[in-house]
Amino acid sequence: MIYTNEFGxxxxxxxxxxxxxxxxxxxxxxxxxxxxxxxxxxxxxxDSHIIEVKKSLGxxxxxxxxxxxxxxxxKL
Numbered sequence: 071m072i073y074t075n076e077f078g079x080x081x082x083x084x085x086x087x088x089x090x091x092x093x094x095x096x097x098x099x100x101x102x103x104x105x106x107x108x109x110x111x112x113x114x115x116x117d118s119h120i121i122e123v124k125k126s127l128g129x130x131x132x133x134x135x136x137x138x139x140x141x142x143x144x145k146l
Contacts, residue, residue, distance in 0.1 A: 081113050081123045093117045110137050 085097050095115040103109050114121035120138055124130050137143055 084114050084121060084123050088114055088116055088119075088121065092119075110134070112138065 081097050085094055088094050093116060095117065096112075097114050099112040099115055101109045101111060112120055113123040122130065122134065122138070
């Protein structure tokens with residue numbers, strides 16, 4: 071499956087590589103809060119990792135990492 075996120079990054083290439091070494095749970099998974107609004111997405115999900123696909127390291131924000139990993143984040 072080839073899935074490209076809204077920035078044109080090819081998540082499918084990452085997913086293919088992940089499947090070679092582990093169990094792929096899904097790609098492009100939307101995260102919704104209790105009221106149904108979209109809080110974000112997970113590009114690639116395995117049994118033990120959340121993988122965010124970016125064109126460059128500079129495109130990654132601390133806020134985005136916090137949203138995916140902080141259990142006390144008010145958005146989730």
